[in-house]
Every structure is written in C-alpha cells, then in structure tokens.
C-alpha cells in the first residue's frame with residue numbers, strides 16, 4: 001500500500017503518514033514505535049541500510065551504546081546513517097542514542113558525552129524537566145544509567161540541564177536527550193521531531 005506523502009499540501013495534518021525509522025538493532029525501539037504510531041505516523045524498524053530509504057525522520061533509541069556500535073559496524077550502517085542525517089533528515093537520539101550521535105561515535109553532533117554520568121549511586125532517577133521549545137510545562141524525564149553532554153561546540157543549543165549538565169540538546173536537525181521520553185508516555189519530543197521538516 002503506498003504511504004501518504006509526509007507533506008500534505010491540502011491542509012491535512014502535516015504529520016500524517018510520515019515514515020519514521022527507528023534503529024532496531026538493540027534497545028527499547030518498540031516503545032518508540034508505539035509512540036510514533038499513536039501520533040499518526042508510521043514507524044519502520046531499521047536493521048540494514050535498505051531500511052533507511054525514504055525515511056522522513058529517524059529515532060536512535062536507548063539501550064547499550066557498546067552493543068549498538070557493534071551492530072552498526074556489523075550491518076554497515078555508519079556511513080548510510082551519516083548520509084541520511086547530513087542530508088537534513090530530522091533525528092531524535094535518546095540516552096544511548098545521544099551517545100551514538102556524538103563526536104566519538106557517528107560524529108554527527110558536535111559534542112562529547114559522558115556515559116553513565118550520574119554515577120553509580122544515582123544510576124536511575126526521574127525528574128520534571130523544563131525543556132526549551134517544548135510548550136505545556138515540564139517533561140517527566142526517566143533517566144536510566146544516563147549520559148550527559150560533557151563538551152559541546154558553538155552550534156549546539158542546550159534545551160535542558162540537570163545540575164548544570166546538559167541533558168537535552170539540539171543542533172540543526174538533531175535533537176538528543178539523556179532520558180527516555182518513550183517510557184514516561186510524554187510524546188512532545190516525538191511530536192517536535194515530526195514537526196521538523198528536514199531542513200533543520
């Protein structure tokens with residue numbers, strides 16, 4: 001069945017039918033797929049370079065960044081992922097997904113991240129977080145062995161911080177957060193992703 005074009009010119013829902021790839025090598029991609037579907041877009045699990053064709057947006061989920069890195073290498077996904085995002089396709093990276101986008105991994109976000117940054121004792125916690133660009137009050141954010149942004153270049157905009165460490169950032173067409181929006185049922189970041197139109 002042909003999908004509905006992402007950019008309806010007839011005044012219909014602008015998000016209707018957008019095709020959203022979710023990197024599905026490892027991690028909690030299913031919760032993201034559910035959220036994307038609930039917003040009226042179409043999720044597609046991405047496991048090989050072919051799965052990246054025709055995507056309107058991409059999500060890199062949380063999980064384990066070391067395992068995800070191996071999967072990306074094994075499937076030859078690094079270069080195709082870089083191409084897709086460099087062309088302006090909107091991307092949302094959450095938790096390990098933020099790490100995958102950083103300078104030391106895919107090299108797309110001009111940041112370094114610190115893994116498991118909140119330390120051993122506070123490996124997981126929840127917080128209500130005001131996120132710049134997200135209207136309607138704070139987001140309930142679930143942090144699970146979360147990273148934070150350690151260093152960043154001038155193009156990186158900080159959207160939210162915890163104890164002065166950036167945990168939500170944007171750089172052009174890329175949004176990255178340290179927490180798990182797909183677990184708290186707050187779909188506003190996914191909505192923001194769907195509202196981005198591929199030009200950053």
Ligand code: GLN
Nearest residue numbers: 062063064065095096145
């Ligand atoms: N600690 C994980 C890592 O370093 C990330 C945790 C997560 O994605 N929830 O890859």
